[in-house]
Structure formats: C-alpha cells, structure tokens
Amino acid sequence: MVFLFGTLRHRPLLEAVLGRPVSDDELTPATLPDQETVWARGQGFPLLRATPGARAEGLLLAEPTDAELARLDFYESVFCYRLAPVSVTCGAGPRAARAWFPPPGRWQPGAPFDLHEWVRLRGAINTRAAAEVMGWFGRLDAGEVAAMYPMIAARAASFVAAQAGSEPASHSGMTRADVDSRALERPYGDFFAIEEHHLKFRRFDGTKSPTVKRAVFMSPDAALVLPYDPHRDCVLLIEQFRAGPFARGDRAPWTLEPIAGRIDAGETPEEAARREAWEEAGLNLDALEVIARGYPSPGASSEFYHIFLACTDLSAAGRDGGGLDSEDEDIRGHVIAAGRLIEMADAGALNVAPLELCAHWLARHRPRLRAQA
Numbered sequence: 413m414v415f416l417f418g419t420l421r422h423r424p425l426l427e428a429v430l431g432r433p434v435s436d437d438e439l440t441p442a443t444l445p446d447q448e449t450v451w452a453r454g455q456g457f458p459l460l461r462a463t464p465g466a467r468a469e470g471l472l473l474a475e476p477t478d479a480e481l482a483r484l485d486f487y488e489s490v491f492c493y494r495l496a497p498v499s500v501t502c503g504a505g506p507r508a509a510r511a512w513f514p515p516p517g518r519w520q521p522g523a524p525f526d527l528h529e530w531v532r533l534r535g536a537i538n539t540r541a542a543a544e545v546m547g548w549f550g551r552l553d554a555g556e557v558a559a560m561y562p563m564i565a566a567r568a569a570s571f572v573a574a575q576a577g578s579e580p581a582s583h584s585g586m587t588r589a590d591v592d593s594r595a596l597e598r599p600y601g602d603f604f605a606i607e608e609h610h611l612k613f614r615r616f617d618g619t620k621s622p623t624v625k626r627a628v629f630m631s632p633d634a635a636l637v638l639p640y641d642p643h644r645d646c647v648l649l650i651e652q653f654r655a656g657p658f659a660r661g662d663r664a665p666w667t668l669e670p671i672a673g674r675i676d677a678g679e680t681p682e683e684a685a686r687r688e689a690w691e692e693a694g695l696n697l698d699a700l701e702v703i704a705r706g707y708p709s710p711g712a713s714s715e716f717y718h719i720f721l722a723c724t725d726l727s728a729a730g731r732d733g734g735g736l737d738s739e740d741e742d743i744r745g746h747v748i749a750a751g752r753l754i755e756m757a758d759a760g761a762l763n764v765a766p767l768e769l770c771a772h773w774l775a776r777h778r779p780r781l782r783a784q785a
Contacts, residue, residue, distance in 0.1 A: 414484065415442060415500050415511040417449050417470035418458040421527055422535055426473075428542040429487045430480050438474055442502040443467040444511070451522035452514075456534045456565070456678065457491060458525035459514055472502060472509060483546065488512040489554035490545055490561060492519075536575075537677050540568035544605075547598055563603055565677035566632035570716065573633060590614035594623055605630040631715040635684035636672040638703070638719075638770040639695055641726035642785035645750045647774070648729050649767070650692055652743045657763075668746065669764050670719070671695075681718035689722070693729060693745050697722040703773045708765065719766055721774065723781060750778060 420426045427434050448463035449470075460468055476484065485495065493512035500509050544564050548557050557564075581587075595610040607628045612620045639648040649668045658665035673688035675681055682700055689695040700720040708717055729747050756762050757771035774781075 413507070413509045414473050414476060414481070414495075415444060415470050415498055415509040416473055417444060417447075417460060417468050417511060418525065419527075419530060419535075419538055420484075421469075421471050422531055422539070425535070425539045425542050428539055429483055429546055430476075431483060431546065434473075440472040440474065440502050442470055442472045442500040442507070442509075444470060444498055444500050449525040451525050452519035453522035455491075455519060456530075456538060458530075459519055459521060460511070461521045467501075470500070470511075472500065472507065483549060485512075486549050486554055487542065487545060490558045492558070534678065536572045537565060537568045540571050541565045541677075544568065544598070544601075548601065552601075560601060560603075562676070563605075563632065563674075564601075566674055567605065567630055567714075569675065569677040569679075570633040570714070574716070584616060586614055592620070627712075629713040629715070631713060632674040632676075633681070633716045633718065634672055635675055635681045635688060636670045636717055636719045636766055636770075637685040637689055637697065637700065638670045638721045638767075638774070639689065639693070639697070639724050639726060639729070640721055640750065640774065640781065642723050642782045644726060645778075645782065646726055646747050647750055647753055648693060648695070648726055649746045649748060649753075650743050651746060652741065667764050668762065669767055670770055672766075675718070682720070685718070685720050685722070692741075692743050695722075695724055695729065697724055699723065701777075703770055717766060719769065721770065721777075721781075723785065750774060754778075 416426070420429065423434060444460070445467055446462060446464055447460045447468040448466040449458045449468045450461050451457075452459045488494075492514050494515070495510045496513050498509055498511045500507055541561070541564050544567070545557055545561070548560075590613060592612040593609065594612065597608040597610075598605060599608060600606040607630050609626045609628065610623055611626065612623055615621055641647070648671075650671055651666055651668050654665055654667050656665075657667060671685070671689050671692050673684060673691070675684040679687070685700060686697045689697045700722050703719040703721055705718050706716065707713070708715060726747055729745055753771050754775045757768050757775075762768045762771065
C-alpha cells in the first residue's frame with residue numbers, strides 16, 4: 413500500500429492520475445509520525461519535513477495494481493519524487509507502506525501545507541494539469557514531461573479561468589453544452605502543444621453536425637501591455653525575432669510589439685503584465701488600463717489575450733537589451749512618439765495586430781490620458 417500525504421489526497425486529482433474513479437473503501441486515513449507536510453517553496457505542491465513530535469496526515473491507498481502503481485510513480489517522478497518505505501499509523505495500528513520523497517535538497521521546505529487552502533487556490537488547476545501529464549504516460553519519460561510542466565500548468569490555469577470567466581455569451585445563445593466531445597488526441601507537446609478534438613456541435617438550424625476533427629494550437633493565456641508616458645507623449649515598443657513570421661516566409665522576421673508574455677499558473681493577468689514589463693524592459697508599472705480581452709485567432713488557437721496600457725515614466729527607457737536567458741530571448745526596446753505610432757497604424761506599417769489595436773485605442777484615449785497626467 414502507498415501513503416498519500418499531499419495533493420493526491422484530493423480525490424479528483426488522484427482519479428486523474430489513476431485513470432479511474434476511487435471509492436471510499438479504498439482509502440484509509442493515516443498519519444506518518446515525526447513528519448510535517450509543508451509547501452515546497454515556490455511550487456504548487458508539498459513535501460515532508462522531519463519534525464520530531466509532528467504527524468503528517470494522509471491516506472493509505474490499499475493494494476494498487478502494478479499498472480496503477482506505475483501511473484502514480486510516473487506522476488510523482490515528474491516532480492522528482494521517488495518511493496521509499498515508511499511506517500504509518502492508522503486505526504488498525506502501525507502499517508508498513510511506501511511514500512514518495514524528493515532527493516535531499518531538490519525542493520526547499522516552506523510554510524505548513526493546508527490541503528483545503530491548496531484546493532481553493534490550485535486544486536482545479538493541478539487536477540487539469542494532471543490529466544494532461546497522464547496523457548503522456550507511456551509516450552514520454554517523466555523527465556521530458558517535467559520540462560513541459562510549467563507550460564502544462566499554465567494551459568491548465570487558462571482552462572480553469574475560461575470555465576470561471578464571464579466572457580460574452582454567444583450571440584445565438586449556444587453554449588459548451590451544445591458540443592459533444594467524442595475524442596481528444598495530443599499528437600505534439602513541448603513548450604506549446606497541439607490538440608486534435610473529434611466532436612459534434614449544434615448547428616444554427618438545431619441539428620447536430622457530423623463528427624468533425626479540429627486541430628487547435630494550445631497556448632496559455634497571455635498578458636500584453638503598451639507602456640505610455642503621457643508627459644513625453646511616447647510609447648515603448650519591443651523588437652525581437654519571431655518564429656511565426658519566419659515560418660510563414662517573412663523576409664524580416666523581427667517584429668515591433670507591445671510587451672507580452674504568458675500568464676503562469678497562479679498568476680493574474682495584471683501580475684503577468686507587470687512581471688513581463690520588468691523582464692523585457694526593466695519597467696516597474698503601476699495602474700493598468702484594459703484595452704481589450706479576447707481571442708486573436710479563435711479558429712485555430714486557444715490563446716486568449718489580456719491587453720493593457722500602463723502610464724509610466726519612460727525617461728530612462730531605451731535600447732538596452734531585455735528578456736530571459738532561460739528562454740533564449742533577445743529583446744531591444746524602442747521609445748517612439750505616440751503620434752508616430754498612430755501614423756504607422758494608419759499607414760498599415762504595423763504587422764502585429766495587437767499593436768495595431770493598441771495604437772487605435774491610444775488614438776482615442778490619448779487626450780484623456782495626457783489631461784489626467
């Protein structure tokens with residue numbers, strides 16, 4: 413039997429990992445003496461810390477099959493956890509079991525872990541992420557999935573946000589309930605992923621479509637921000653190499669854009685915009701104004717944009733490089749007059765649609781922003 417002390421105590425996540433429902437009689441409350449469950453610092457999961465007199469709460473999963481144990485071990489290996497023998501205490505007394513532990517020093521212990529708080533903050537996200545992780549079981553090794561996990565978690569967070577969001581209802585009144593999902597395949601996954609959905613959808617005449625296949629480019633939600641200095645009446649744009657224009661055949665695959673980046677799991681769009689502004693341009697942003705929220709290419713991509721403008725001091729901004737070495741980013745900033753940006757938009761000289769949207773929004777709101785400065 414195995415002792416589940418952390419997020420696997422959450423039944424939906426455990427079922428996602430096992431690939432089947434779990435009944436109450438399969439799980440027995442138990443404790444692990446002289447251990448305390450604490451957060452892995454900076455992560456969305458816990459670890460055990462040796463603490464004399466403490467008792468880590470958990471559940472005993474009785475008699476998992478070899479196949480189920482392999483699934484559990486794969487999931488835990490994504491986070492570098494390995495099985496080790498333990499002696500736990502339950503209603504029947506001491507019991508020999510096994511539990512997963514990370515190598516010493518792999519994760520640093522943080523604050524005490526509260527399962528109910530984790531469920532509130534991360535339960536739905538981690539459960540959705542676990543389903544994608546287990547989709548790679550038998551196809552990739554745990555190390556390959558571990559490298560993908562930040563993006564898996566970000567995609568999961570986007571899905572949860574969409575489920576909880578209050579985006580406009582469809583004009584026709586149809587909802588997700590009018591779609592019958594028949595199968596889901598993931599032929600590719602890495603920094604981004606591809607999903608193939610086999611589905612039927614309700615047509616406007618009330619009938620159901622035949623089963624159709626729709627391939628979707630899966631990307632987390634993104635935050636974009638245009639920094640604007642109302643005193644100097646200028647904006648900051650960034651320039652970098654982009655693989656999309658290169659793959660299309662563009663002769664100059666370096667583009668001018670707003671600051672932009674993915675929204676990480678557990679992060680708000682506003683927090684992501686501020687983080688990206690610091691990483692890409694060294695800017696500390698205060699108040700953000702919403703320009704738009706929406707899908708840039710709903711026919712082919714899951715990506716959802718949160719586009720902001722931030723009034724900020726650009727007197728020290730310039731051509732210094734930015735970006736993260738870990739993501740092989742090479743970014744240059746350009747400060748240009750707001751009027752020049754608007755002229756470029758009117759002349760069709762911008763080839764990045766979100767920047768065009770920002771320019772037209774700024775043209776409408778520029779007098780107000782300058783008057784308020």
